[in-house]
Amino acid sequence: MLILSNTDIASLLTLNQIIDAVESAMVNYERGLASVQQRMHVTNDDNTFLCMPSMEQTYFGTKLVSVVPGNKNKNLPVTNGAMLLNDASTGLPLALLNASKLTALRTGALGALGVRYLTPFDETTFGLIGCGVQGLHQAIFICTVRSISKVYFLNRSSAKSDSLVSFLKVHHPRVEVEPCHTPEELLEKTNTVVTATTSAVPVLPDNPKLLYGKHFICIGSYKPAMQELPDSVYRLAGKLAIDSEFARHEVGDIINPVAKGLLKEENIFTIGKIVTGERMINVHETTVYKSAGMALFDLFVAKAMYEEALRVKKGTMVLL
Secondary structure, three states, rough: OOEEHHHHHHHHHHHHHHHHHHHHHHHHOOOOOEEEEEOOOEEEEEEEEEEEEOOOOOEEEEEEEEHHHHHHOOOOOOOEEEEEEOOOOOOOOOEEHHHHHHHHHHHHHHHHHHHHOOOOOOOEEEEEOOOOOOHHHHHHHHHHHOOOOOOEEOOOHHHHHHHHHHHHHHHHHOOOEEEEHHHHHHHHOOOOEEEOOOOOOOOOOHHHHHHOOOOEEEEEEOOOOOOOOOHHHHHHHOOOOOOHHHHHHOHHHHHHHHHHOOOHHHHHEHHHHOOOOOOOOOOOOOOEEEEOOOOOHHHHHHHHHHHHHHHOOOEEEEEO
């Protein structure tokens, strides 16, 4: 079995290759060529432990993840885990991957695909709320699918802002970074806003005048009690693209707008339907995309990493 560490994973694929792998997972999901089960949750106070199996024609994978919000106060990663990749025909284990880095990369790609399909192609800026690990990866991936010249971000921590600047410079050295002191200031300066927080309450003002005609990529919320975007976003958009059908019942950013009558069930659809041309969306109007994650995305990125690692002879091979 091949062991792929955090360092191995970070350098195996280009950002575009990771985006392509996630997009391929979306297409296979829509065409019924892959199988994925609803993720299983075990909770302990604020901590969440998840088991996420999925399968495609050649591989199946099991992702085990812990989400411990209190770790941020201990200078430890909030999300940790492992991804086990198996041969679908024999069941033999093939690889064990660091799931924290895998999750960060595929989630960055999910946000980038939201930008690719729900914003005008000539967007040159975006705003970021949440400069943790997920926010950093949103920044580098979105700059890969658009010719971004400047990233605005909500400045809540000097340490987090320094991390954003240095991380972005490694991947996109010509992109400028500018702090904003309020969400209102950020909305006034850009048309695309990415939220990457675990907030229980909206991180943007519920002001239709500030929200109208803008594009919202919601990444952070992952529980029914979490809602990053204000109600007016859903009322203005009238449609919501999601990354999987499972998301309908998992997060407050989908559950609450439906319960309040702001969105109809028939106007909520997977972004894969836009990718395959089954659904159309007007990117010159208010648009919103909610990503909650799905094991299939991890599987497709993991298999691409595994195959590339074999090709370039990277990682550590161990006998079980």
